[in-house]
Amino acid sequence: LSNQLEPVYYVRYGSSFSIQCLSKADDTSIIWEKNGATIVDDDRIKVLSEMLFIDTVNWSHNGTYSCTLQTQTQIACRQTSFWVLNIFERTEQVSSTIHPNLLNYIGTSGSVLNSASLWHVTISYRDLSNKFSYDAFCSGLLLDEDTVLTVSNCFHETSSLLQMLKQQNLNYEKSKIVLYVGKYDRYIKSLFERSSNVREMVFNQEYVIIKTQLLYLSAEARPLRLALMDDMRKLTDFQLYATGWGPLGTNSQQSIRLKYVQQQLIDCNITSSSYLCTTAVGSKLGPNLCPGDTGGVLFALSRDKIFAFGLVDRFLKPYCDQRIKQVTSILRLDSIKDWILTNKLP
Structure with missing residues (x-):
C-alpha cells in the first residue's frame, strides 16, 4: 500500500478540496471517516472510490479525516492514514502556524x-x-x-x-x-x-x-523565503540546486518530470547586476538545465536555512544536449522584494 498523505492541510473557506487514497493493489477496499465516523456520500462531501471531494469548503469541514485501505487477498494488509483539515478565510489566520520543513527542498544531482x-x-x-x-x-x-x-x-x-x-x-x-x-x-x-x-x-x-x-x-x-542581500554575501556557505521541467538529455519526447540539478556559479559576459550564471556541477555528461526549464527556481541550501535565490531565465544553447555544458542565466531575487x-x- 502507498501512503503519501500529508498530516495537515490549510484550506481556504469557500474553495474546493480533494484528496486521494491510493493503493498499489487492485483488490483493495477503502473506508473514509471524519472524526472517527464513517463518511456518507452526500451533497457536502463526495466519496468517489479512491478520492474524497468537497465542492465548497465551510467551517463544518474542520476536523480529522482518515482513509483505511484493506486488501481482499489471502494475505491481509490493512493501513489507515490520517490528516487534519484547518479551514481559514484570511492568510494571516494561519501564516504564523505554518513552519517550513527543510527536507522539502533538499536534492542531489538529478534526484530528490x-x-x-x-x-x-x-x-x-x-x-x-x-x-x-x-x-x-x-x-x-x-x-x-x-x-x-x-x-x-x-x-x-x-x-x-x-x-x-x-x-x-x-x-x-x-x-x-x-x-x-x-x-x-x-x-x-x-x-x-x-x-x-x-x-x-x-x-x-x-x-x-x-x-x-x-x-x-x-x-x-x-513557500521558500526570498534571498536577502546578506544571504548573497554569504553565498560561499551554500550549495545551489535548481528545479526544472525540460528533458534531462537529447530526447525531447520523454515525459515531463520535475528534476533537481546541482549548480555552480561561473563567470559570464553579462554586465547586469541582476544576473548570475550557473552550470551543472560535475562532468559534462551529468544532468543539467535546459531551455524547457525557464522560470524554474534556483535555491541555496545550508545546514540551517534554505531560500529562493533566483529564477532560471536564459540559456547559452537553445537546445538540450548532455554532451555540452549548458550555461544558464539566473535572475537574482534579492533586489525585487x-x-x-x-x-x-x-
Whole structure:
C-alpha cells in the first residue's frame, strides 16, 4: 500500500478540496471517516472510490479525516492514514502556524531525497475553442497561496508559447493561461495537483507576478523565503540546486518530470547586476538545465536555512544536449522584494 498523505492541510473557506487514497493493489477496499465516523456520500462531501471531494469548503469541514485501505487477498494488509483539515478565510489566520520543513527542498544531482516535496508551479496554456494546448511552457515560484512569480521571458514575443501560437495562427489571451500547483518528484505525478486560471498579471522588465486563487497550502510545504542581500554575501556557505521541467538529455519526447540539478556559479559576459550564471556541477555528461526549464527556481541550501535565490531565465544553447555544458542565466531575487510586496494581493 502507498501512503503519501500529508498530516495537515490549510484550506481556504469557500474553495474546493480533494484528496486521494491510493493503493498499489487492485483488490483493495477503502473506508473514509471524519472524526472517527464513517463518511456518507452526500451533497457536502463526495466519496468517489479512491478520492474524497468537497465542492465548497465551510467551517463544518474542520476536523480529522482518515482513509483505511484493506486488501481482499489471502494475505491481509490493512493501513489507515490520517490528516487534519484547518479551514481559514484570511492568510494571516494561519501564516504564523505554518513552519517550513527543510527536507522539502533538499536534492542531489538529478534526484530528490525521500521526503515530502514542496509545491511546484508549472504554467500551461489552453485554448479549448481551438483545441490547442501547450503544457508546462514555463515554471514559477510560489510566493503564497494567491501569488506566483516567474520571468517575463516566458511571455516575450520570442518565447516558445508565442512562437507556437503564431505558427497555429492563434491570438494570445491571458485568460487562457492555467497554473498547476502540485507535489512532484522526478518520476511520479502529484496526487495533490491543483489548477487555477489567472486573475491578473503584473509585469516589470524582468519578472511577472501572476495573481490567482490557489486552493490550499500544506503545513509541510510553506513557500521558500526570498534571498536577502546578506544571504548573497554569504553565498560561499551554500550549495545551489535548481528545479526544472525540460528533458534531462537529447530526447525531447520523454515525459515531463520535475528534476533537481546541482549548480555552480561561473563567470559570464553579462554586465547586469541582476544576473548570475550557473552550470551543472560535475562532468559534462551529468544532468543539467535546459531551455524547457525557464522560470524554474534556483535555491541555496545550508545546514540551517534554505531560500529562493533566483529564477532560471536564459540559456547559452537553445537546445538540450548532455554532451555540452549548458550555461544558464539566473535572475537574482534579492533586489525585487519591495516590488513583490507592492504588487502582491493584500
